[in-house]
Amino acid sequence: MINVDDKISCCGCQACYNICPKGAIEMVEDEKGFKYPKVDNEKCINCGLCEKACPMLNEAKRENNPRAFACMNKDEEIRKQSTSGGIFTLLATAIINDGGVVFGACFDEDFGVHHTYCEKIEDLGQYRSSKYLQSDIGLSYKNAKEFLDQGRKVLFTGTPCHIEALKSFLGKDYDNLYLQDIICHGVPSPLVWDKYRAYREEIASSKTSSMSFRSKKDTTWSSYNVDFEFKDGSEYKKYHKYDAYMRAFLKHLSLREACTECKFKRNNRFSDITLADFWGIKNVKPEMDDGKGTSLVIVNSKKGQELFDKINDLMVCEEVEFDKAIAGNPSFNTTSKANPNSDKFFSELKNGGDFESLANKYAPKSSTITKMKRKVKGIIKKVLKK
Ligand SMILES: Cc1cc2nc3c(=O)[nH]c(=O)nc-3n(C[C@H](O)[C@H](O)[C@H](O)COP(=O)(O)OP(=O)(O)OC[C@H]3O[C@@H](n4cnc5c(N)ncnc54)[C@H](O)[C@@H]3O)c2cc1C
Ligand code: SF4
Ligand code: SF4
Ligand code: SF4
Incomplete structure (x- = not known):
């Protein structure tokens, strides 16, 4: 056992x-x-x-010949609601149009994150946009198997470990199964998210009515905001590099331990398609960067290519040399290094520490870091002069 x-x-x-x-x-x-x-x-x-x-106990291997593309959904409204170029919605729509079922991560009524499934195009909105915490899978693999055994097409979306877990749970290949993962930085703790949301609600004196980790509403895709709307009509909107939750995430303070030694980040993936932000697009193909979101789409398999071909007319798309495509996205195959202050962050937060102060202490804003670096450089110069 x-x-x-x-x-x-x-x-x-x-x-x-x-x-x-x-x-x-x-x-x-x-x-x-x-x-x-x-x-x-x-x-x-x-x-x-x-x-x-268990995908952590069993070493699974696959040989791929991945191709990389820069893509933008032609539907501007969907692209605005999506994290990157809005390609998830196109893939999911193609599956549903074929009578299929789509699994993804969505908020519940308390803003916890769970995997569920849907069978209607009008229900896909709940899965759009990244939720930066670990999604609770529940019995989704079992549910997916039931649909597969009925002969329905299934698109299962999630982190690379979700995809490998589903593969090993199923124990055999299904022609009607399509797997889409993401380039994954790692997943923060649902408890940290609960604490942060409670902190924001206390300051606003109102409950959350909607939330986006990747809002493009008043800014560009790469300068995205964290955006809360509260029930009393007030709003919290912050450039992500200044937001306490995002800094704790991006500096690896709030990540699951297994994410700091991730074995699922690799070139040869089990998914048919991998989606990501096309960081660095302005250097690789500046004409594909309009500030509204460009997806990096990696097609890993023949089945993935067939699905991708189906959505070709609905997007602006250009193939990119694979090595250039992943150059700006280290999380593709490099694990997020453990932050030595992570345990202290968790324990102080649990003991009632103020979220913002803890983030300032253990994941200071870059401007503070820059100031500190300058200070250290100044001190070194002085010492060297003596
Ligand atoms: C925890 C996490 C870490 C990520 N790290 C990176 C990274 O380091 N580099 C990078 O380029 N991209 C990263 N991404 C992927 C990126 O943010 C976009 O999800 C991806 O580019 C798809 O964008 P889209 O515009 O096509 O579609 P969107 O509509 O934005 O895609 C939504 C898709 O993401 C899935 N999803 C949302 N939240 C979760 C979750 N908590 N767990 C599992 N699946 C989820 C949905 O099921 C759906 O399939 C990360 C995403 C998540 C959730
Ligand atoms: S699958 Fe269940 S019953 Fe079987 S060994 Fe594991 S815990 Fe025991
Ligand atoms: S949750 Fe996943 S990784 Fe953890 S023991 Fe179970 S199968 Fe293995
Ligand atoms: S970093 Fe690895 S272990 Fe962590 S959620 Fe992503 S794929 Fe899973």
Whole structure:
């Protein structure tokens, strides 16, 4: 049976929870707010299925010949609502038009993040835009298998570990399954997100009515804002580099431990298509950068190419040399290094520390860092003169 001795060895994908035939596995939150499996020994029959399904325990290999593209959805409104170039919606629409089902991450009514599925184009909006915390998979792999066994097309979207978890949960290939992952920086803790949202709501004296981690409303794609709208009509809008939650995320303070030694970031992926922001597009193909969002689309398989060809007329798209395409996006195949202050951040936050002060302490704004660097340079110069 599955036994998580060391937290770094569990990415929280929930494949074990989905596969257990006896319902002996429960996903339990730790003190940082990340879920880990807990086995009920009374119910467990030692069948070993959970270990077989765990993507962290089983080394899976694939040889791809990936192609990279810079893409923009021609529908300007959808692109505005999306993180990058709005390509997820095009892929999902193609699947639904074929009678298929789409799985993705959405907010629930309390702004927690869960995986669910939908079968209607008008319901795709809930999955648009990145939610920067770990999505709770629930029983989505089991649900996806039911649709696949009925012969329905399924597009399953998520992080690279979700995709490998679904593959090992299924244990065989399905012609009707399409897999789309993302370039993944890592996932912050749902508890940190809850604390941050509570902090914002306390300052606003009002509950959240809508939220975007990647708002392009009043700015460009690369200078995106974190944007909260509250029930009393007030708003919090902040350039992401000045927002406390985003700084904690981007400086790896709030990440799951397994994300700091991620084995799923690699050229040869199990997904059919990988989506990302095309960071660096202005250097590679400036004509594809209009400030409204450009997607990097990596096509990993023949099936991915067939799906991609179906949406060709609905986007502006140019192929880019693979190495140039990933050059601006280190998270494609480089893991996010552990922040040595992460444990202190979590424990001080848990003990009631003020979110903004903790982010200022452990993930200072770049302007503060620049000032500090200048100070250090000044001191070094003085020392060298003596
Ligand atoms: C946690 C996280 C880290 C990321 N890190 C990077 C990075 O380092 N570099 C980079 O270029 N891109 C990163 N991305 C991907 C990027 O932000 C966009 O999701 C991607 O470019 C797709 O954009 P789009 O405009 O085509 O579609 P959108 O409509 O914005 O795409 C939404 C898609 O993202 C999925 N999604 C949203 N939130 C989650 C979540 N919490 N977990 C799993 N899936 C989710 C939805 O299911 C849907 O498939 C990250 C995304 C997430 C969620
Ligand atoms: S060994 Fe079998 S019964 Fe026991 S927890 Fe794992 S999957 Fe469930
Ligand atoms: S299957 Fe996923 S959740 Fe279960 S132990 Fe392995 S990595 Fe953790
Ligand atoms: S960084 Fe790796 S382990 Fe963490 S969520 Fe992304 S794919 Fe999964």
